[in-house]
Amino acid sequence: MAFRPSISLAWPRPRSREARDRVRAALVQSGFDFPARKITVNLAPADLPKESGRFDLPIALGVLAATGQIPPNRLAEYEFAGELALTGELRPIRGALAMLLSARASGRIFVLPEASAREAALVSTDKVLQARSLLAVCAHLTERQRLPYAEPELEPQAVDYPDLADVKGQAGARRALEVAAAGGHSLLMSGPPGTGKSMLAQRLPGILPPMTEAEALESAALQSLHGAFRVSTWKQRPFRGPHHSASSVALVGGGSNPRPGEISLAHHGVLFLDELPEFDRKALEVLREPLESGRITISRAARQADFPARFQLVAAMNPCPCGFLGDPSGRCRCTPEQVMRYRCP
Numbered sequence: 001m002a003f004r005p006s007i008s009l010a011w012p013r014p015r016s017r018e019a020r021d022r023v024r025a026a027l028v029q030s031g032f033d034f035p036a037r038k039i040t041v042n043l044a045p046a047d048l049p050k051e052s053g054r055f056d057l058p059i060a061l062g063v064l065a066a067t068g069q070i071p072p073n074r075l076a077e078y079e080f081a082g083e084l085a086l087t088g089e090l091r092p093i094r095g096a097l098a099m100l101l102s103a104r105a106s107g108r109i110f111v112l113p114e115a116s117a118r119e120a121a122l123v124s125t126d127k128v129l130q131a132r133s134l135l136a137v138c139a140h141l142t143e144r145q146r147l148p149y150a151e152p153e154l155e156p157q158a159v160d161y162p163d164l165a166d167v168k169g170q171a172g173a174r175r176a177l178e179v180a181a182a183g184g185h186s187l188l189m190s191g192p193p194g195t196g197k198s199m200l201a202q203r204l205p206g207i208l209p210p211m212t213e214a215e216a217l218e219s220a221a222l223q224s225l226h227g228a229f230r231v232s233t234w235k236q237r238p239f240r241g242p243h244h245s246a247s248s249v250a251l252v253g254g255g256s257n258p259r260p261g262e263i264s265l266a267h268h269g270v271l272f273l274d275e276l277p278e279f280d281r282k283a284l285e286v287l288r289e290p291l292e293s294g295r296i297t298i299s300r301a302a303r304q305a306d307f308p309a310r311f312q313l314v315a316a317m318n319p320c321p322c323g324f325l326g327d328p329s330g331r332c333r334c335t336p337e338q339v340m341r342y343r344c345p
């Protein structure tokens with residue numbers, strides 16, 4: 001195969017240099033030749049972000065195929081992703097589960113680093129091969145040693161939620177939670193500090209219906225994109241309780257390479273906003289769209305990202321700035337104006 005390279009990497013410079021250094025070191029450490037010529041690696045389309053080291057493995061295999069060190073004919077059967085350590089070992093990547101979920105209809109076989117492969121195998125066990133190193137991938141492609149299919153890392157376990165039975169008394173609030181759970185309603189709890197508003201909210205996921213397989217996969221894919229997926233939370237309805245100081249990007253998602261925010265991490269689960277009036281007004285306004293549509297669209301200069309965000313909203317607040325309005329002790333000294341401003345900022 002002719003090898004006509006010249007380098008024009010279409011990703012941010014420092015990243016491309018890191019990737020180039022990793023790929024070169026991994027190839028040399030694995031006993032391959034790194035060509036002394038100039039190499040072009042064309043990552044198209046150019047306007048998509050190439051963040052993370054997921055392209056290391058495909059770049060390394062491209063160099064090997066182009067220089068005749070592995071047969072190029074079998075590469076087309078597979079999708080490869082993985083970051084290379086300088087030693088040629090493969091490191092896990094973010095979002096493996098989401099990647100498989102969106103591309104499983106293609107019918108192609110994925111070759112992924114071990115930890116990522118076990119995560120992606122939750123989507124499909126017969127589409128994911130797991131590899132420990134660049135050498136192992138090459139051994140597979142030259143049919144010296146086949147890579148094993150990945151097994152999802154799942155021990156059968158009961159989903160464990162905080163139990164509503166832990167709450168003593170509070171009959172009215174418990175009834176409200178049950179009604180909210182049954183009808184999928186949002187809920188606002190108002191009451192003095194220390195009356196168990198958070199404790200009650202945490203017990204909503206446990207009285208919601210069990211997650212379906214499709215819901216669990218969507219939820220896991222969003223956690224995986226955020227880099228926070230843990231197999232131990234598989235099929236567990238998420239409960240997210242961001243602090244009121246959370247930025248609007250943290251709450252709804254965003255960033256230069258948009259990532260899901262709290263509302264998407266709460267997809268198919270509960271978003272709990274404690275001390276609702278303390279949240280940034282603009283951030284709360286952004287919740288309108290997902291509350292109606294179950295999705296959030298994040299627009300950045302060149303690109304748009306669309307994430308699912310179908311959550312059940314539970315909010316809590318004090319009745320007044322000091323929290324003791326209506327308390328029989330009469331300790332609340334808040335003026336009617338202060339109370340109004342607190343409730344309707």
Ligand SMILES: [Zn+2]
Nearest residue numbers: 320322332334
């Ligand atoms: Zn007060």
